[in-house]
Amino acid sequence: MTDQQAIKDCLSGNTHAYRHLVESYEEMAIKTAYRFLRDWDEARDASQEAFIRAYQALESFRAGSKFSTWFYRILVNLCTDRVRSSRFRKSVPLPVRPLTSGNPGPDAILEYRDLMEKALNQLPIKRRQVFILMDLEGRRGKEVAKILNINESTVRVHRMKAKEQLRKIIVKLI
Amino acid sequence: MNCRQFKRWMEKDPSAWYVDVRQALEEHQRTCESCRILWDHMQDFEDTIKECRNLSIPESVNADLWPDVFAQMTKSPVKRKWIFKPRFRLVLAWSFSTVAAVLVLWMLIGNPSIKQDMGPELDLIVDGATINGRDAQVMTFQFDEPKLSVIWME
Numbered sequence A: 001m002t003d004q005q006a007i008k009d010c011l012s013g014n015t016h017a018y019r020h021l022v023e024s025y026e027e028m029a030i031k032t033a034y035r036f037l038r039d040w041d042e043a044r045d046a047s048q049e050a051f052i053r054a055y056q057a058l059e060s061f062r063a064g065s066k067f068s069t070w071f072y073r074i075l076v077n078l079c080t081d082r083v084r085s086s087r088f089r090k091s092v093p094l095p096v097r098p099l100t101s102g103n104p105g106p107d108a109i110l111e112y113r114d115l116m117e118k119a120l121n122q123l124p125i126k127r128r129q130v131f132i133l134m135d136l137e138g139r140r141g142k143e144v145a146k147i148l149n150i151n152e153s154t155v156r157v158h159r160m161k162a163k164e165q166l167r168k169i170i171v172k173l174i
Numbered sequence B: 001m002n003c004r005q006f007k008r009w010m011e012k013d014p015s016a017w018y019v020d021v022r023q024a025l026e027e028h029q030r031t032c033e034s035c036r037i038l039w040d041h042m043q044d045f046e047d048t049i050k051e052c053r054n055l056s057i058p059e060s061v062n063a064d065l066w067p068d069v070f071a072q073m074t075k076s077p078v079k080r081k082w083i084f085k086p087r088f089r090l091v092l093a094w095s096f097s098t099v100a101a102v103l104v105l106w107m108l109i110g111n112p113s114i115k116q117d118m119g120p121e122l123d124l125i126v127d128g129a130t131i132n133g134r135d136a137q138v139m140t141f142q143f144d145e146p147k148l149s150v151i152w153m154e
């Protein structure tokens, strides 16, 4: 069954057809949500809510466009709203000590992973969205532009600035 | 390239390095120990980003969302969308009311053939009747069809 067929079936009253869409994208949705929320339970909850919102708004889905892009827009907006809420607002302090005593290598990678999670919180939301979708999820600029409903050139600018901001943090810590 | 310039370029994303800049950076890090450490760290950082793409959901998290989603779906069905946007709905409603009003007026006063036809065929029948033990006048205005009856209770 294709996504388009599942949507068509859903709109003609067959609610079970929605299962195809949920099962096709649930894993990616939870992972994307986790990258924003840094909490697996929250990520699961946000993904579930995104699927319900998408279902309720299914009639406004334009035939011919990709369900995944439309759905991820709903999911990313929902995660962004949660990130903006007071619970996620408190910023995690960055480490002040030098990274792995100046020695690059496998230990440094583990440390960077932790550092990047903290540093991501310091990025403005659009830069964070672009960095997560492009660099951490490997999506292409064109798709990210569609998900975030912005120009491809704006995506490139946000990505560049996000990378620079993160690299500056690292350079300062070495 | 000196160490200060090297550090500045290190802060920029590698995609922003021109070919000659990249060559100068590589050359500098080969000859300068402290800049080489920074270079290696930034390479590790780029590797970390790539590595972060491999994310797996822990087993403790139930990734099967369908049962919960389905339970919510039955509570809140698809929101039906109007075919027309609100402003078009208003225009549409106005158009229909205007057409209906014009049609009624035309039928009542504008079309003499209807008036002429109505005259001779109108019949008024007045009858006396007893309804629930009370006297009543029943007036029936009869066109061909339909019939209009007025019951007058005394």
Ligand SMILES: [Zn+2]
Binding pocket: B002, B003, B004, B006, B028, B032, B033, B034, B035
């Ligand atoms: Zn140097």
